[in-house]
Amino acid sequence: MPEERLQKVLAAAGVxxxxxxxxMILAGRVxxxxxxxxxxxxxxPKSVRIEVDGQPVGIGARRAxxxxx
Numbered sequence: 001m002p003e004e005r006l007q008k009v010l011a012a013a014g015v016x017x018x019x020x021x022x023x024m025i026l027a028g029r030v031x032x033x034x035x036x037x038x039x040x041x042x043x044x045p046k047s048v049r050i051e052v053d054g055q056p057v058g059i060g061a062r063r064a065x066x067x068x069x
Contacts, residue, residue, distance in 0.1 A: 002044070003042040003043060003044050004042065004043065004044075004045065005040055005041070005042060005043075006021070006025065006030065006032065006037055006039075006040075006041045006042075006043050006050070007021040007022050007025065007039070007040075009043060009045045009050065009059060010024070010030070010050070010052070010057065012059075013045075013050075013057050013058060013059050015052055015057055022039055024052060025037050025038065025039050025041075026039060029052055029053050030050070030051070030052050031050070031051045032048050032049070032050055033048050033049050034049070037050075045059040046059065
């Protein structure tokens with residue numbers, strides 16, 4: 001998978017919006033492979049470990065769709 005901006009990856013994982021993710025990164029709450037992340041950092045979500053407040057972020061999880069009628 002190609003690299004993407006970290007805030008976009010966090011938004012896609014449902015952690016927060018892109019702008020809120022940027023604020024979390026600036027506050028030092030996000031770590032990539034154990035080091036503090038920076039704004040605009042490019043990451044490959046399938047090959048790095050991303051944590052927010054010490055909790056791992058589930059990237060690439062399968063989604064289940066339920067259609068109700």
